[in-house]
Amino acid sequence: MALLLPQMVATSKDSLAALTKKYGNLPPDYIEFLAIHDGAKPPANVLEGTNYSVGVNGFLSASEIISRADSVEGLPVNLLPFGEDDSGNFVCIGTEDHLVYFWDHELDSNKVVAKSFADFLNRLEPFDLSSVKLKSGQVKRVWINPDFKPEF
Numbered sequence: 256m257a258l259l260l261p262q263m264v265a266t267s268k269d270s271l272a273a274l275t276k277k278y279g280n281l282p283p284d285y286i287e288f289l290a291i292h293d294g295a296k297p298p299a300n301v302l303e304g305t306n307y308s309v310g311v312n313g314f315l316s317a318s319e320i321i322s323r324a325d326s327v328e329g330l331p332v333n334l335l336p337f338g339e340d341d342s343g344n345f346v347c348i349g350t351e352d353h354l355v356y357f358w359d360h361e362l363d364s365n366k367v368v369a370k371s372f373a374d375f376l377n378r379l380e381p382f383d384l385s386s387v388k389l390k391s392g393q394v395k396r397v398w399i400n401p402d403f404k405p406e407f
Contacts, residue, residue, distance in 0.1 A: 263316075266293040270317035277321055278335045282353045284373040285337065289317050299382040302368055302375070309357050309368055310382060311338035311346055329363045337372075348372060 266289040275281060294316030302309040315323055315337055324336050327345070334347035334356055345358045347365070355369035369375035 263292050263294050265290045266317035273321060274317055274335070278350045281335075282348060282372050284371060284376075285348060288314075288372065288376070293317055294319075297379070299384075300379050301382045303378040303380045309346070310340055311379065312341045314338045327360070329360065330358060331365065334358060334365065346375070 271281075271286065271289065292314065295314045297311055297314070300310045320336060324330055324334075327336070330336065330345065330347075333350045334345070335350055336345035336347045336358070338346040340346070342360075344360055346368070347356045347358055348354075349356060353371060354367050355372060355375040356365040357368045358365040369378060
């Protein structure tokens with residue numbers, strides 16, 4: 256795994272049973288992940304090899320996946336959400352093909368981003384802000400919530 260993740264508490268057998276009942280057989284690499292990193296909050300990251308920004312702000316714990324999935328309008332029922340980005344989008348496992356998808360809630364679309372959960376983890380890299388290069392004049396204007404930094 257390219258990105259170091261904090262070790263958390265292992266998921267419970269009841270949570271795994273509930274996920275299996277709702278989503279069917281889970282990929283073994285994902286079950287192994289839950290045994291060590293259930294609910295992990297990784298450092299800033301980005302998925303290597305994509306031409307759009309995909310990253311994980313936090314991994315959903317097994318005990319919260321079903322309630323989160325049921326509360327999100329438009330999330331396809333054949334996707335098990337396991338991670339969320341900063342914008343409320345989800346990274347999911349396909350329940351039938353076990354591919355990893357990025358589901359964009361604003362576009363209501365999903366794109367395959369990895370061929371397996373292990374592939375996804377292996378390609379998740381630390382995000383380096385200095386790697387973002389803006390051209391002169393590329394940003395025309397910005398808005399910052401005044402509550403974010405009141406001293407500005």
